[in-house]
Amino acid sequence: MSGAVGTRISEILEDREAVLGRWVELVTEGVRGRITEREVRTELGELYGLVQRELADGDESAAGELRAALQEISRSRARQGFSPSETAVSVFALKQAVHERIGAAGEETAYAQFIAFSGYVDELGLMTFETYSATREQVIADQAEQLLELATPVVKLWDGILGVPLVGTLDSARTQVVMETLLQMLVDTGSQFAVIDITGVPAVDTEVAQHLLKTVMAARLMGTECVISGIRPQIAQTIVTLGIEFGDIVTKASLADALAYALAASGVRLVEGAGA
């Protein structure tokens, strides 16, 4: 690639101050304050040096470094919320910066070589595009994962009492996360009670019930008693009609009832404040 671009372009690139300066200017206009001119200058300055090295000496290691640097920029732009075309356009702007210099000199050879150079820069720009998509996919996957975890928090309600408020559909993947988080918290806190609140679960069928039972059994093996709370009237009726038995698992209508039960069972006495 580098050999085809030609020496005139390399010569133009020699005037680093002018060409890089113009490139930075063009890109800074485009990013509209989301990153500072200094940051742009640092990023592009690195790319510029690598482009020069690759084009002038056909330097293989420079080519590799250039690709790595482009990926890095692309990744950080993706995380800053830039669109993929904005990132690619930043790279393409180098063409304009160089083209303006040729315009100033106005020579045939340079124009001919510019076409090859233009193709070269296009390739670099497209590379950022690919990295960008890969990064965005990763970001989205991370967010989905975080949502899963967010929807299944395990909180400390009291010394020795954990709360697990479940919201939404309790499928196998969710149950796995709940169970792991809960068991880890049990290890970390040595809690004696866990209140699993299902107020936010829209329907309890045999699958959900089985998952709940499994979680309760696993906690039991670690010496923790689980209380299930938040069983709304319509869910209670459905569970009974379905024939599901929760055996000797304590169930309470509300989270408050469950907490009161766990507090009493752990010997905590709540007294009305004297000032009230």
Add this chain to the structure above:
Amino acid sequence: MTAPPQEPVPITSGDDVVRVRQAVRTAAAAAGLSLVDQTKIVTAASELARNTLVYGGGGHARVERVTDARGRAGVRIAFGDDGPGIPDIDLALTEGWTSGSGLGLGLTGARRLTDEFHLDTEVGGGTTVTVTKWAR
């Protein structure tokens, strides 16, 4: 008298079971079922959809709003699959019996949760389960 039938919902994954549940919830609310009855029909549908997926090897659900001769509104759901069928219906309808690793409560539970329950099955010829719940 029947509202225009909806497109059947394919059941090929766990996500589809959730989709069936949502379609049934919407139809049940639109038919004017009480919150308790909505929850019952949604739970029954959840059981039957999962059986279609797990034992029937996938299939589809047709959710429709229906009206009986006296003008009462309701929801009817037909689950169909081309799976292995059920060799012993009485056994399958025995509370607590499962050929897999379930609780064995799905079919009997679905029958009790609904007003009408029809099971059509043939070994090697697939299974169809139709349930209906009427508004009170």
